[in-house]
Structures are given as C-alpha cells and as structure tokens.
Amino acid sequence: MFRSYEDHSKWCVTQKRQKMDSNEATTSESVSKKRGKTKKVKRKVKPDEAPVQEMDQAEGEETEKKSVSGPCFPPTFSVSEIKNKQRRHAMFLKLKEEKRKQKLELKKKKKKERKALGDQAPPKEVPKTIENQRIYDETTVNPEDEEVAFDEGTDEFSAYFSRLTNPKVLITTSDRPRGRTVRFCEQLATVIPHAHVYYRRGLALKRVIPQCVSRGFTYVMVINEDRKVPNGLVLCHLPDGPTAHFKVSNVRLRKEMKRRGKDPTEHVPEVILNNFSTRLGHSIGRLFAALFPHDPQFVGRQVATFHNQRDFIFFRFHRYIFKNEKKVGIQELGPRFTLKLRSLQKGTFDSKFGEYEWVHKRHEMDSSRRKFHL
C-alpha cells in the first residue's frame, strides 16, 4: 500500500506507467479506440520518428478522442474509428478531398512527363473493362471454319438466307394484354415489315403454329406480359425452326422517347447485328436477321440495331442522315427494349417435350463475371 507521500507519488507514477504499458498491451490485442495509443511492439514496419511522437502525444492526450485539425495524423489512422458521426463525416470529406487533390496532381505530373517525352512516351495504358477481360469462349466462330459454315448453310435458316422465302411475322401476346403491351406490339409491327398483330384469344400456341405454317408465316413472336408490362418474348421460326425464349426488360414506347423523330415509314430497314461472336450468338443473330426482308431500302434511311453486350441484346431503331461525308445525324424512332436469352429450343414451340439446344442455368453459367455465352 502507500508507504509515504513520496513513495505514493512514485507509486502513482509507476501505476500510470504500468497502466500505459497495460494499455499498450491491450492495444496489441485489439484495435484501440484512442488515437494516441497507436503503438504496437510486434509491428515490423515502423517509421523511426513515429514512436517518439506517439509517446508524447499519448502522454499528453491519453483519453482524448478529439480529431486534430491539419494533416499530421499518424500513418495508420483510419477514419472509421471516430465514434462521433459528424466529426467522422467531416474527416471523411477532408480525406476524400485530399485524395482527389493527390490524384489530380498525379495526373498533371503524368501529362507533363508525357508532353516532355513527346514521341518516346510509353503507350497509354488501356483500362481493364469486363469486355477486355472476357474469358475466351471456345465456341467463338472462326470465319474460315468449313464445318461451321456447312452447319449454318444447311440449318433451319438456310431457306431464308438462300432467298427462297420472305419473312412474314405474326405478333401476338399472352392472353388478355394490357395497354402497354398492346401499344408495344403495334409499334413493333411498324418497325418489322410484313408483321401482323393478332389478338391471342387464349389460344394454345401449339395449335396456332400449324395454322401459321399453313398460311405462310415464317415467324411467330409472342410477347408475354406480367403485371401490365411486357417481360418475355418467344420467337419461333416457323417451318420447323428453333424457338428462342427471351426475357424483355426496359421497354420504352415511342412517346416516352426523348428527341425522337417522326414515325417510321414503310421502308424496309437495314439491320445491324453487333457482337454475336460465339456459335450460340451466331444462331441468335441469324434468328434476328431472318426477321427482316433481304434488301433494305436505303431511301428510307432506317436502321434496326441488335447490339449484344455482356449477353444482353439491345434493340434500337434509328433514322440516319448524312450531313456530309464524315458526319451523320441520327434520330431514334421506334421502341427500344433489351433482351436476354433464356433458352433456345430446337423445333417449334414445345416447352415440355422439346429438346433444348441451350438453357440458361444461372448457378452454373453465371458464376463468373467475365464469362459470356452469346
């Protein structure tokens, strides 16, 4: 216990020291809340002047959690350790601003260096994107491949591509469609030439299809609706062709489009198919291509684009005008929607007994962010 005052004071000092030591010991096990106690014995990377500073600060501000204004933080301080929300927020903003400043400075410096080097500057680094890092798909079609060329030359679309048939499309919906879907079908019918919209009347697709075949249709397009919004598309190529089932999202009707042009005319549009590189992508690309008649009427200056990116197919319909040889102006007309392939079935629509050429299996196919199938 206390022997004398001097001893007591010594004892108090020693107690303090011990407390500090024990505090340090505890901080060595758990992350300290106090800004001052930033020392750890086992730490390998340690600036030399830091411990001295920290000791002084620790002795002075043992219990203070106050944030010190100015940039003199110990190097391993983290903003998330401040418990006061307002101060934490303020600190975070300051940190962000600092980082931005540093980034801008770095950029400026690099730009200067680049200018100074002139021609000998190293080439600009290409940023990594998911499309850059895409895992190479082994089914990517090589244009000179004979077997694939034969396969495509004799598949179900060969009649269209050898100009033996002209497309004739039947557009219908699921039973009892609501206004949005009906308007979407009408607009699609203006975009796709030789398209006819029919009301579904609750008929079974398996019965509709033989009737369409007998009337000379080449495609049946069924737009499925859920909760007053179109969300699915079944595209069936008719004589005995494949049936593709898509998920439809982000449908924008004509009146919702900003800065759009006048309604599309009856001219046959051109078709652009972007980025269908794999074998499956080729099949789907051909499926879309066979929707439109062969010879586009360039007088109409209309173009329908199916752009595939990351397995999503974006449909856009534009009218273009060449202002001079290098400049083109485009106006977006027509509906816009996004498709994602869910399954491709060989043969006409038969979801129960048909054989599927490709089925989207989420847990097996979506495990990698960089692997795409179309």
Place this chain on the structure above:
Amino acid sequence: MAAKSQICSIWLGSETGILKGVSLTKKQAFNFCEMSCMSRDQEVCVMAWGDPHESEVLVGSVNGTVKTFSTDKGIFTATRECGDPSQGRFTGLAVTDSSMITCVESGLLKVWKEGSTETAEVNAGNGICRMQQNQSQRHRVATGGKENPLKVWDLERPDKPIFTAKNVAHDWLDMRVPVWVRDIGFIPDSDKIVTCTGHHQVRVYDPLTPQRRPVLEARFGEYPLTALSLPANQGTVVVGNTHGELAILDLRKGLVCGCLKGLAGAVRGLQCHPSLPLVASCGLDRFLRVHNLEDRSLQHKVYLKSRLNCVLLSSREPESSNADFSGDVEEVKAEEEEDEVWDTMETVTEKAKKRAAQKDEATATGVDGKKKRKLVKKVM
C-alpha cells in the same frame, strides 16, 4: 489417317454426317468424313461397334445407309443400303455373329446376314424410339417407343416377343398413364431391363418374374429423359434429359444419387465406360463431356462444332498414354492430310491444374500479406 484413328478412344456421330474421333490423352479431336462432301441426309443416327475387338465402327445415317469405318485403317471400308428414309430413321443398330440387326422408326427390325441379301424381318410396332441389344445374350434385343411398350425379342424365334411389358396401373385420377420408352438398357449379369421414358420415369423390368409391370419406378426431373447408360458398378444408372440434366439414380431404392453438371443442351448420347467410372455425354450444345462418376466432376470437355447424336466409348483405357504413339503423332503432324480439319483443345483438367497451382502460390504469398495487414491494423 490410320494413326489418327488408332489413338481415338471416343467416337461420335454428328448431325452434319461427320464421324468424329476424340483422343483424350492427346487432347485432340479428328473428323473422319468420306469424299469431303457433307450433307444433311448423311446425319448419323446410330453407331455401334462392328466387332468385339472394337476395330470397326458401324455408322447408320438418315438416308438408310450403314457405313463401316475401320479404326485401324482410318477409312470407311464398306457401305450398305439397309432400308430407305421413308420408313423413318434408324433407332438401333447391333451386330451378332456375322449378321447385322437394324431397326427403324416404323418398327421394321431386320437381320441382315453377311454376304447374302436375305433378311429376317420382325415387325415391332409403330413409333419405335430405341432398339437395344443384350450384350451377354446377343440374340436378344429389346425395342420400345411412343405408345409402344417394351418388348424383348429373341431373334431365333422372331414371330412373337418373349416379353412384353404391361403398362402401370391407372394413376390417382384413374387415367391411363401414357407410354413413351425413350431408351433401354440391359443390366449385366441378370435378365433385368431398365428403361427411361419421355415422361421422366425410369423403370426396371424383370422378365423372370411373372409380373409384367415394372419392378421399380423412379422419377427424375420434369423433362423427357432421352438417354440412359449403365455404369460398370452395379446398382446405378445414369440418365439425361432434354434440359441437359444428367443424374445418377440408384436402382435399389429408386433415388437420385447425384447430378452431373455442365451440360447446357439436350443429351442425345450417353455412354459409360465398361470398366472405369467414367461417363461420356454428348448433345445439342455441341460439346463432348466426360465426367467421373465417383466424385461427379468434369474431367474433359471438348468442343466439336456440330450437334452430336451418338457417342461410343472404347473399352481401351483412356488414361493410358502409350510411348509408341508419340512417334506416330509426330508423323501425323508432319503429314499433310487431304481430309478435314483437326482441332486441338485443352481439357478442363489442365486448366484446373493451372488454377490450382496459381491458387497455391497465391495462398502462400497471401498468408504473409495478410499477416502484414493484421500487424498494421493492430498498431491502431
């Protein structure tokens, strides 16, 4: 050419009419196509071994011809007209003691004797989907199809089937259960027959029992089962359906043991290796996949550019790599072939090994890195 065909351990028939041979050890696939003219009516429907030594492959096409391919020589040695396309596609092909058995969709089962044009005919009913031969008793075949129940025929007494299966009892709505036999398998060392149906049922029949109804019925999935195969170890069966789901079912209880993952398209051909726990599957997604049955992992995946209809596994060990072949393969590489393209592709195992190696390295460094980070934090 001959060297190419000698190293192939898996043979596949495609819809474009090309016979493909795959060597898993060399990780190469070869196309064998005659006359370099492919057409859709040469589409391969059925394939079978021509002889017990597996030196000949019989390939049946849509146009009614059966071609013989010699694996030693690497060329098609014979062609035979066995019926015309009006009767439907081939649904079964088998060989017994110098005669060939073919079956078409209209139910006409013919036994073609070697060297003579006379044929013994059996009418098995309309709508046959499959004809399969009993490997231990080669004169017995089984047929089945859509609304055509399983029938076992003895070719020595071809007028009546020795066993006709009876349909199961009416279901809980008291309605007749439809019949659609898609594939048949004979269980070795016993008389039992396994069938898989288009109504996602797997049934086991025993002709020795007086009951003609199935002894066991199991269900898998919601889609038609298209292919079936019996692995080397008894008591299980591997089935595949039109959605690309492969499952191993236990035949004692009728439960699903596990599923084999990876297929994206309908399974058209399935075969288990006679001795090793491997199963090869091919289908409409244009891939050949070889799975290991014990741990259900994917061993090999090969992209073959056409839709595949049938697969044949040779009983030669696929893992054995002969030192003699290395020389032959080099010769092959040096030679200029007048035949089709041959592909080289990596197998999944290689990539898995690479990834495993990378992972090991990463974990080795990661530990230190993590430690450092921990230390840095604790100073706080």
